Amino acid sequence: MRDNRLDFLLVLRAIACLLVVLSHVTGEFPHSDLLSVFGHDYTWAITVVGTTGVWIFFVLSGYLMGKGFFTNRYQGNLTGIIKFYWDRFLRIYPLYIVSIVVTCAIFHKSYPLNEEGVEAITQLLFLSFYGKASFPDSVLWTISTEFRFYLLAPFIFLFVRRFARTSRAACVLALAVVSVEFAYRVWVYLHYYHAAGWPVEWLLRIYIPLSGNLDAFVFGFLLNVFILKWNSSSRSWHPSKAMGCGVFVISYIFSAYVGYRGYLLGQHFFGPLFYCCLQSIVAIGICAMLFCFEAGDAQRRIPLSLRALKENPKRCLEIFGVVTFGIYVWHLLILFWANDIHFPVSTTRAAFGLRLLFVLVITTALSAFTYLLIEKPFLRLRSMQIFPASASVFLNNWLRVFDLPKRSK
Template identity: 30%
Template sequence: MKNLEIEKKTEPSNRVDALLALRSFACLIVVISHCNPPRNGIIYKQYDLSWLIFSHGGIGVWIFFCLSGYLMGKVFYTQRYTINVPGVINFWRNRILRIFPLYYFAVLILSVFVYSDILKIENWGYLLRIITFTYNNSLPINWNGAMWSLSTELQFYLLVPFIYTCLSPVLKHTKNILITAIVIIILIFIARYIVWVGFRNQINLDMQYAYRYWYTPLITNLDCFLLGFLVNSLIISQEKHLLYFNKLVSYHQTKLKVISIFLLIILYLVTAYHLYHQELFLLPNRDGTGIRTATSFFIWQPLTALITSFFIFVFEYDVYHYHNNNGNLSLAGILKNPFKSIDFFGNVSYGVYLWHIPVFQKISPIFTTQVPIEAFYAKLNATLIISILLATVTYYIIEVPFGKRKMYTVNANK
């Protein structure tokens, strides 16, 4: 692939990494949703504004999936890995080094100190599903529910080289890319519709059916991954028409970035409002029940993928080949630009994602205030602080050392 000749920046910038900020946003959405915000907790002049803190955890997960699809595609488009046996094995090896060490460390710690029932001999079959990445959050015993998404992620990683081989030769023009995106959305919509027709009553009544047949399977999340993947093709295709494209996009660059951020905020607000008023989330008599509306089932996933893909595109198109020219995260960098602390949260977000549910479950009994909203904020802050501390420790003693073992193509853009 012939890289676009763009003048390289000689000095690393100290700007906030947009993708790490997006990862931080997604992680925060998930953590808030798992801290059980109270209904009727924020009342202003007889208006119930509690929905503002009812973040839709699924939105955070789908943002993660879309971002993962983009990044996994990018490592092949930028020739960090080659499409041959050594290159593909290297890709899978590096994904293992990224996911496995912290994941299995968390499984060990949680099995011994938090969810010890999983070690009983009658539950070994469930433990096997967890360690083989076939966990789908529908086990009959208590476990860290957030871990299901790692199973879906890993299954996607297995397909990435084949997806790149099949799609990259035909995605040379913008028209083909947009048609492919539409086809993907339609095909996955059909897959969800088949599930909806076959299990609609069960999905309405029992969240376990929603987890098992809609929320966790790779096939019903594939549009999130693939739309993110297609952003690479869109950026590469535009390089052939750079003069026209730069005039069009560069002129409106700031506006487009503001619009993409605004769309993410609107997505949060609309889905939170819908979760509170239509799905009746955390209403006492709906505990454990499933998905009420077709909007949740059919609309939010592709909409999240489209908005996230747009965000990635407008922030990445002009730094696509030089994304790492952003300087190393350091205390000095944070002091110069306090917003760089968002990058730190993004870096440790994998650990925060793994630790926050067991942390929340352990600290919840400590906060016994009779004011629900006060208890919620106390639990949320404590969960975030403790999870970030644990994630920071495991980041430096597990993630960083294993990350240094990764291997790339010798002449790749690093």
């Protein structure tokens, strides 16, 4: 039986995207009092929140990719793995290519196709762009990181299916991953912190590559083990949605405060906490929130449509989640355009508010257009048979090494 409740995962995706946009807009107003409540300055709450949004994206991506395998949408054989890769390609690559072409067309004068430009575009096309070469739409680095995880996701599932099927084993695996990530971040911090250009080193060695974000993806992926175990047991109590919202608010406030103190101000205690620990802490908080919303919720939802919106107007929030990818790839270009517009206001706070509103409205409209014109038509190709059944049966044999041995009766 299906229900018509709000899909919180789409809302969470929209919130994460909003945090990224908010962070980039506030970056245009450095050292300004942008958020004041009863005479107290709370600008720190909206300044360094783009990192939180990106980490939410990574945890949510890990969870959804794992959910696709654990719920048997994708099988752990060669046919299922290729179908998974095909679906990910159709979901990301068409709009991704269009955004690269549009960016090059808009910035053809200020971004000439010299050796560095060609190198950046080549890295983008082959999903190996990690910020070392400059490109106007710099947020596209996350797509390369996401695709790296997509390549690993089926094999993580095969490993988890054999060695970490229980909650205890999943905890051990998560602890091992976070320990390795923490050791890596501490090593990078101790090795490069006192060198010139440390923030750039942090971006290139921790924040951007998959090697510095693996814990966020894996935590989300392993969350499926705990949710499946919880749902398969006969429990009369389930965590409430209010608990999940509370966990999210606490995680957001903590991340924003530590980010402001550690990244912008460079305070001694908050600096190491931000660079070495914050991502894992936020990832755990987001996983706890997702558990509160997904545990005990096994019913499938009615697809989003005009009829579903009439029955439940709250689902209008899901529209922003549907067009999130477009908002993410277009917002920086719209922000560059907004910077050239003079808004007739006298205060910095008003200019900030108008610019943020302008970017959100124009980007959302553009994203809805490109979703209908580009993303949705390509998503319909998911049902295509791209791999011959006979060949898949022949090539599935090598994957059987990951299958668990059957127990003798």
